[in-house]
Every structure is written in structure tokens, then in C-alpha cells.
Amino acid sequence: MKFLFLGTGTSQGVPMIAQPEGEETCDLSNRKNWRTRCAVHLELGGEHIQVDAGPEFRLQCIENAVDSIDHFILTHAHADHVMGMDDLRRFCDLKGGEALPVYSTTEGLDRVRAIFPYAIAHKPASIGYPAFNLRRMPDRLEVSGGWIDATRLPHGSIEVLGLVFTEKQSGKRLAYYTDCKRLTEQAYRLAEGVDVLVIDGLRHSPHQTHMNIEEAVAAAQHIKATQTYITHMTYFVDYKKTSSELPDGIALAYDGLSINLSE
Ligand SMILES: [Zn+2]
Ligand SMILES: [Zn+2]
Numbered sequence: 001m002k003f004l005f006l007g008t009g010t011s012q013g014v015p016m017i018a019q020p021e022g023e024e025t026c027d028l029s030n031r032k033n034w035r036t037r038c039a040v041h042l043e044l045g046g047e048h049i050q051v052d053a054g055p056e057f058r059l060q061c062i063e064n065a066v067d068s069i070d071h072f073i074l075t076h077a078h079a080d081h082v083m084g085m086d087d088l089r090r091f092c093d094l095k096g097g098e099a100l101p102v103y104s105t106t107e108g109l110d111r112v113r114a115i116f117p118y119a120i121a122h123k124p125a126s127i128g129y130p131a132f133n134l135r136r137m138p139d140r141l142e143v144s145g146g147w148i149d150a151t152r153l154p155h156g157s158i159e160v161l162g163l164v165f166t167e168k169q170s171g172k173r174l175a176y177y178t179d180c181k182r183l184t185e186q187a188y189r190l191a192e193g194v195d196v197l198v199i200d201g202l203r204h205s206p207h208q209t210h211m212n213i214e215e216a217v218a219a220a221q222h223i224k225a226t227q228t229y230i231t232h233m234t235y236f237v238d239y240k241k242t243s244s245e246l247p248d249g250i251a252l253a254y255d256g257l258s259i260n261l262s263e
Pocket of ligand 2: 076078113179
């Protein structure tokens with residue numbers, strides 16, 4: 001299993017527009033503090049799975065040479081996760097004009113229908129158009145290289161898909177829990193002892209709908225993943241300073257970080 005952090009920033013990205021300067025903010029001379037909106041790309045037994053597509057999705061694909069998508073999963077339809085979906089059009093072209101399977105919650109799919117009505121089709125309307133084959137995310141989605149277990153994570157007034165990927169051949173497991181205020185019993189159970197956990201850790205101070213770094217570390221210690229990466233960070237999180245304070249086995253993710261779990 002290979003996975004790639006396309007983006008690790010919060011909804012405004014880092015730096016945000018007209019970002020204030022100060023001691024509390026991250027050092028922008030370190031590229032690891034430049035964060036585009038959250039998204040990951042996985043390769044599972046040769047199949048390509050894209051999770052979320054925010055405003056920088058096209059640039060992320062070019063930067064990281066993403067040239068194939070077989071399945072698209074939308075964790076939830078907040079703007080920072082959904083607004084790049086129009087650029088999935090290129091992946092429909094690359095599949096010879098096929099619709100792309102798009103999985104989400106019922107609420108997520110409703111929002112996709114409202115934002116991209118022209119893309120809800122069995123085939124692209126013409127070359128260069130996107131086409132989405134909307135499917136409600138099942139509890140377990142079987143793909144050729146393994147399976148993806150899905151659970152619901154509380155995130156303010158909505159629920160977000162928490163995803164646990166298992167590769168059949170290597171037995172490696174990865175949990176992707178972005179945009180959540182806490183984990184449910186089921187989420188803990190599904191992720192227990194995974195090889196890699198990716199978890200929401202917005203900033204140091206508490207927030208109503210996201211875990212802060214302290215909450216993310218506590219959840220990670222409960223799950224006991226071999227390695228944990230914190231994602232969806234604001235400009236208050238400085239890579240170097242925060243990294244030096246984290247326990248062993250827990251690190252901050254950064255844009256472009258790629259991991260090969262089959263090795
Ligand atoms: Zn978000
Ligand atoms: Zn969100």
C-alpha cells in the first residue's frame with residue numbers, strides 16, 4: 001500500500017490570505033508549513049483511490065504526478081474537501097470517457113448533486129466533462145487489492161466518513177480520520193493497532209468541531225498505531241517546534257509526504 005499526503009492544511013490553507021505575523025504563527029521559511037487543503041491519494045493492490053478534492057486538487061495532482069483514479073471517496077462535503085471535484089473530469093477522460101465511482105454519506109452525495117448537477121451522469125456529456133456515479137459508502141467497500149471499512153465521525157452538525165484501508169496481499173492497514181471532534185467506540189475498534197493512523201489535529205487550542213493536537217495525541221495513544229500522522233493543521237502549528245514536542249511514533253504530516261507500507 002502506498003499513500004501520499006496531497007494536502008495537510010485546514011479549510012483556509014496555510015498561509016491563509018493576509019495571514020497575520022507573530023510569535024504564535026508558523027515559520028513560512030520552512031516549506032513543511034505550507035499546507036494546501038486536505039486530501040490523500042492511495043494505491044491499494046494496484047488500484048488508485050482518491051480521498052477528497054479541495055480547491056488545490058489540480059495543482060496537487062500535477063505536483064505529485066497523480067495520473068490515475070479508480071475510486072473517489074468524499075469524507076464530507078465541506079468546501080475544503082469538495083470544491084476541486086470538477087477537476088476529476090481529467091480522470092474520466094483518462095478512463096476513456098467513463099463515469100467515476102464517487103462514494104460518500106447520503107448528506108455528502110446530496111451536496112455533490114447540488115454543486116455539480118452537470119456531472120451526475122453515466123457518461124461525460126462530452127470529452128472533458130466530469131461524470132460521477134454516486135454511491136452511498138457501504139460499511140465495507142471491497143476493491144481488487146483489499147477493502148475499505150467506513151465509520152462515521154462527529155464533526156459539528158454533520159458526520160464525516162472515517163476510513164480504514166486494508167491491503168489484502170500485505171495485510172497492512174491505514175486509518176484516515178480527518179475532520180472530527182472525537183472518535184466513536186466503533187472508530188477506535190476499527191483502527192486498533194493499525195500500521196498507520198492519520199488523524200485531525202487542528203491547532204494547539206481547543207476547537208468546537210475539530211480535535212486539537214492534545215486530543216489527537218490522546219486518541220492516537222489509545223489506538224496504538226505503529227505510526228501516527230496529524231493532519232488538517234492551521235497556521236498556528238509550526239512543523240519544527242510542534243514536532244519536537246510530540247511523543248515517539250506521532251508526527252506531523254506535510255504536503256507531499258509519501259509512504260510505502262508494503263516495504
Ligand atoms: Zn476540512
Ligand atoms: Zn470539515
